[in-house]
Amino acid sequence: MRREYFLVPNIDVAREVVKEFLLSHVEEKHIHLIARDDIPLEDLPEATLMQKSDFIPALEKGLVGGAYTGLVAGLVVVAFPPAGLAVGGGLILAMIGAGATVGGMMSALVGVGLPSHRLEKFEEAIKAGQILILVDIPRKRLDEIQELVKQHHPQAEFDGIEPLTPPFP
DSSP: OEEEEEEESSHHHHHHHHHHHHHTTOOGGGEEEEOOTTSOOTTSOBOOHHHHBSHHHHHHHHHHHHHHHHHHHHHHHHHSOOTTOOOOHHHHHHHHHHHHHHHHHHHHHHHTTSBOGGGGGGHHHHHTTOEEEEEEEOGGGHHHHHHHHHHHOTTOOEEEEEEOOOSOO
């Protein structure tokens, strides 16, 4: 799956594009719209906090950073064990798991409060009243979806195609 980002000039064009997506068998759960706060999306699928924030990238970074920190801490404890305790490899695995858990949770909490860095380039257009549409589609349908959009908005600029990665590789 890929996520395609594109802007449309107003809510009427957005409504037509979403209708065409649904008619071409793109599920509603794969369509996300972002608009200025004073533009009501009504029955259109609005982007959730997951699409609007840096939650997933922050979670991924926190998991990796926490696991690495846990590994280093575990190696230090194994190399210099506390007096009277016998420690082994299981401790290292436990420290990696604990580090990844704590790092992932802390980073995700920070990330959920930050606007998505992927959406920064669209901020001015959204403030000007345009509607940003995010659609998650299989690679083989990219050209078809772009053609659907161009039928309603020939000047549409497709920007930001990216792979959708699961939060836990």
